[in-house]
Amino acid sequence: MSNFFDKSDLTRKDVNNIVSDTLKNCDDGELYLEDSKSESILLDDNTIKSSNYNSDLGFGFRAISGEIVAYSHSNEISRESLKNSSTNLKSTLKSSNGTYNCEIPKSNKKYYNDINPIDQKSLNSKIEILNKVNNFLRKKDSKVKQVTASFTGEQKSVEIIRLGGEALTDVRPLVRFNVSVMLEKNGRKETGVYGIGGRQSYDDYLKNDNWQNVCEEAFRIASVNLDSKPAPAGEMKVVLGPGWPAILIHEAIGHGLEGDFNRKKTSAFHNLMGQKVASEGVTIVDDGTLDKRRGSLTIDDEGTPTERTVLIENGILKNFMQDRLNARLMNTRSTGSGRRENYKHIVLPRMRNTMMLSGKQTQDEMIKSVDKGIFAVSFGGGQVDITSGKFVFNCTEAYEIINGKIGSPIKGATLIGDGPSILKEVSMVGNDMMLDPGIGTCGKAGQGVPVGVAQPSILIDKMTVGGTKL
């Protein structure tokens, strides 16, 4: 755990005094301190293209009065800098007369260990694996024209100091191993990407030469796409495979269930609490407590322990995801969903691991029931317009379905749909729920945070596929 003040001209008592003095007439707020170390090592085009190390230190000081948030952050942890921030916050909230609620829930549960993944594996052994990946793939097939592989790792120590001096701490490891391969056949080029990761050491993911499986998967996806034909265009049935395709649920439904958009009534879901928003059999939870998963957190960035929040239960809207600010203004409690990218950013209600739970049907049944449609196995990026509810996704691996059978792979398909109505179109929920491999980063208001998703196979009765073949 970092001691944030031992190299500064501040004692803990000084800091507590400044925090208490700044927040005394406010409704909420805290001093958030962060010390992060991160690395990235990249192999590309047959060589180690870059090896970077980053160390970042800073604080973010937040004061809240009613709906108003005042925030100030700096890299310099010193009396002068903290005082400047305090003055800045007080001048924004000069007429504040709130009552600070010191109470914050507690839990002893931890969902990952205090490790520093960067130091746990030597640079040389990381470089060795990247070189093995490159050789393995280039030897595997002469169609391989480009290989990119990378390690990224981070250890982030945070401390949250609240009025009264209560301090909450967390040490968060995070790693990711990624492989991208480009194949070329008859002048046509296609790429396949696969990655793994989460909140434990690199070696936990690389046991038994697991890097080979990552290579094989990236290669398989690229090969499938080499033989793909143009995607159909128009409205049709769509079967989503299990695991990572749940990023569609994340975009289409998840964002609309975040507290801020609902408090501000800009989400299409804001007046639907307790109502049926999905087909029967659809249950969606957002869970920060899964062991060592990418989206898991022991405490959120306001110090609230995370939890498993039921968002939709058997089709009925049950809860929004809340941080402290939106929970207070909506008269409910924080669900431990207050997150920020780092000390430079304010807290927003965000997702952790968003999961649609298993139902009873099999993927086979779904495919058999479709006369004309597509089977989407993996997605690249997606995006949603919270207000209109419209979302899009780009398929990175998809197949056509004709008369109940999986046909040719298709390329460049974009799925577009309407968030609030998509879940009502779910007509089958599979029994094969799977977690994603630990690769998701969610963007909101310019802030990226690591997230996870999970789902079983599902059948959506009607969705627009944006291909080029009319």
Next chain:
Amino acid sequence: MVKEQNYLEKKAAYCLDLAKKLGATNSSVIVSNSITETVNFRNKKLDESNRSDNLGINITTYIDHKKSSISSSNLLDHNLKVLIEKCIETTKNTPEDEFNSLPDKKLLAKEIKDLNLFDNTHLENDKKIEYLKQLEESASYNEKIINTESSFSEDKSSFILANSIGFCEGYKSSSFTASCVAVAKEDKSMERDYEYTNKCHLEDIKSAENLGKISAELTMKKLNPQKIGSEKISIIFDKRIAKGILSTFASAISSSAVSRGTTFLKDKINDRVFSDNINVFDKPDILKGLGSKSFDLEGVKSETLDLVKQGVLKSYLVDTYNGRKLNLKSNGRCGGISNLYFDNGKVSYKDLLNSNSRALYITETIGHGSNIVTGDYSVGATGFLIENGEFKYPINEFTIAGNFKDMFQNITLANDLEFEYAINSPTMMIEGMVVAGK
């Protein structure tokens, strides 16, 4: 106050010295500081104030052709020492790459022109609040507008780039940005749209009234959208979307994509990749230009590039590393483009709308649907149906798709270019794209 140049220069010199002492054969360093003050409004009330003070240093050390880099926000000498030691150690353990090197000394920028990028005006938060009040007042003139969010941001930055072959230059710059997002509602339809203004100098930004009014009008126009069917049709891209297509073109001609072979524009120099009368320029010396710069991230002088002349691709965006790989000289584009734009076309905006009896006018796209390896393009879109030059009704929940190789050959540009952003395009029409709808 943002840190002065001589403070940053001292830090840079300290790092270069230390790196040399510790065994680096070459090194380069960027030291920067920026202070941003932002005020956010929501429904005519103060919502958030944010002051951000960012220090940053990025050091790259070379031992012959081995290279590694570190970055940090902690500029205290003892921390820099620990990091540089670590960086040297990592460099030693990183394999050689024969193309790693500092730029050719002859290409470094010598005269640094004053491009008028810094406006010292400081706007107190109370003044920002006043601007946003006017803005939201103006945006809320119609009762259909049910939510407004606006923001005013002032940024002052300062940086120094130095390297071990004698380059040490930097400058201050400023930026003022105001934006407004409006939500409109009518019956069951709820829509959102936005407008923003971003300039180096405060006096050049749009007025609060104007900005508020435009964002409200754009939003209300989108109410009660209809779905459309799938078909092949001409697409007219609003300027704000057209500039995104230009930005994809820029990624496709970056020397890194070319040397890796991961772009559909590899080996296309002197080929006709656009329709006949298309010209694309990247001009770094526009006074007050948002993308203006005298040199790139390596210190190499940036000059105007005629990237595309009469439809023919003339140049890639080249940095030192990839340039050496491709046997090309760096043209000062490490870090990308400066002020990139399509030259004006020959037809007026009105004639462009009238050139087909039916067309779709696109005002927003969503999704990351541009693939520069294959050139495939497929995004979700929102816009209007145009019939005989008239905006008929708003449309949404459809996708547009094509391949840039064909799309670029079918571009017609209007003559309404304005220099609003770092990347600018006139209104653009592309014929024969595929629309997928209901």
